[in-house]
Amino acid sequence: MSYSSPKLHNAMWPGLVGKGDGEGQEPPISLEKMLDLTAAANVNGQKFEGIDYFLFLPHTNPEASDDEIKKIADLIAGKGFSVGSLVAPVWPGTVGDSAMGDDAQQEKFLSAVKMACRIAKIFNNHGVRKYGVIRIDSAEFGVGKWRENPKANTARIVDTFKKAAQIAADNGERLAAEGEICWAGMHSWKDMLDVLEGVGMPNALGFQADLAHTYLYTLGYNAPEHALLKEGYSDAEFWAAYEKMTDALRPWTIDFHVAQNDGTVHGAGSHDKTGKHCRADDPNGKLDITKASGYWLKDAAARGIKHICWDGCMFPNAVLETPDTWNKILDAMIKVRDAHGW
Template sequence: MQENNYPKLHNATWPGIVGKGPDSEPVIPFDTMLEMTAAAEVNGIKFDGIDIGLLDPHFNIDMTDDDIKRLAEKVASYNLTIGSLVAPIWGGPAMGSKEEREMFVNMVRKACNIGYKLRELGVRPYGVVRIDSASKPESWAADPANNTKLIADTFRQACDVAAEYDEKLAAEGEICWGGMHSWKTMIETLEAVGRPNIGFQADMSHTLLYLLGYNRPEDRILPVDFEWGDRKALDEALRTLTNALRPWTIDFHVAQNDGTVHGTGSHDKTGRHCLATDPNGKLDIVHDAGYWLRDENGELTKAFKHICWDGCMFPNEVMTQQKTWNDILATLIKVRHAHGWYQPEKKEEPVL
């Protein structure tokens, strides 16, 4: 029996930026994130690729074709591929003014253009472009119906732009994004968009907070008196959540959470990402990843070709230890062993 080779295993590079900066810790350079990802190895298995946030100071969203080619060459030189991209849409809220919404769509266009060219260069065989509403839950709550309509209209425009580049958009489920801050509002927003090239980006850390109803108590799934030792109740809640959101899921982050919210620097409080080995983690990472990677009958969905570890807002002291990334890779390998598959593949050299 062949060892599972899908889904491919990726590391995210934007944790070097998110929650960092003048009011927190220094940004970790892209090259450092890339090097530590490439150096990680567990029993001869390495990361297959990286997911990238097209964010300053790692990248200029207005990068030239030569810049894109240099990026492709650099990543390929480490025997890595590029998967999903994060569009820097936070300057233009999806439910903002006409000008702000136009800015949002323009940022999606720029990200899709980069993604398309990376595909042409042969270093991006799969992946989506990630977006969110760039809006706060409390602002959304001032007029839920109209604000959801605004977000959906902006997302539709973004989907139409993405279709020009043969890209799919994944809306990130996170408690700090208005209209996406609960599992029910997330589904309502996606249904309102009504485009075939949009889906859900699930992150195990963020979606755990959906169960608790943070920022949307009426959508809580776990009972108010829930205690973390009640694994049966947690399993039932995870089944409810994933059965509702799995059909939308086209991008997936493996992660851990200790049941709390956290924010550093300018980043709003959201689900706290924990290390893969954190004893306070509330998820059984490998087991619970199966709720997303398998359908309600236990069959593999194979809905995406790669999975990614997202470890935002870890201290720099932790992120610059190679052991951190080896432990993360080891966890991803276990997830693939439990919920992955094997398929023959032809190794194609990048067209650079």
């Protein structure tokens, strides 16, 4: 069946994340180029309807003036897109810092959330943005430091997230914490649940589920004690484990990324064991994308989800700049919407 919701978005940050001028890194891809690649995709007349957006250089200076942000809004709208979810620049090296850190680091984290809320308001008032959340994470790469005192470190993340959630609520926004094995305190499905429940502000802080990252939750990467599967598992055992995980996290899920994972982990820069996104049609892909998406999208409309987004984070530039890549991705997303939309 054909549906009009959720809207189909593409992420702009694959042009930035893992890119740079460091040794072995590929150069960033400009915002306009990413928009053009997205706009060119077409599957039987269906096109991408919007984009999700990382609020950092070189695409955006998070401290840019209102007029500069309005020009970016004009550029995006001029390509025929809406803006959905925004990624707050909470990472060390952007304008933020660790949510697990000291008071000065916490203040930098909260400052990044305030910047994201300011830009969200400009986009909202412009009219280019009518839905979506602001994505955050613990901004603490790797789990080594967290393991030195898990209870105290999780409590610190919870405290930072509570303050951030209140900032978002005061600005009419919701935060979504990205479930990813490289983020301390969020590196397993159980630890992520502990943070969400610890904050206990479901109207202001929810969960962002990504198919590539949450797949690795079931296997216990970076948290073997919370693995739901053992080596050599069957297909039936996988889906039973997947259902257990999604049943726990789905009630918190307010933002959703369609993606594929080839079962490996892939680090770039200071990331530690981060889930590797691969192409929608990768022969090594471990997920039935359409089926897996259904576990997350049950009652999605009731949780305020109005769009879904493809995440091709850390794709090589040659893949990102190949038009066929985006047609196949768009086709996969259409299948998800046809199966689980409204």
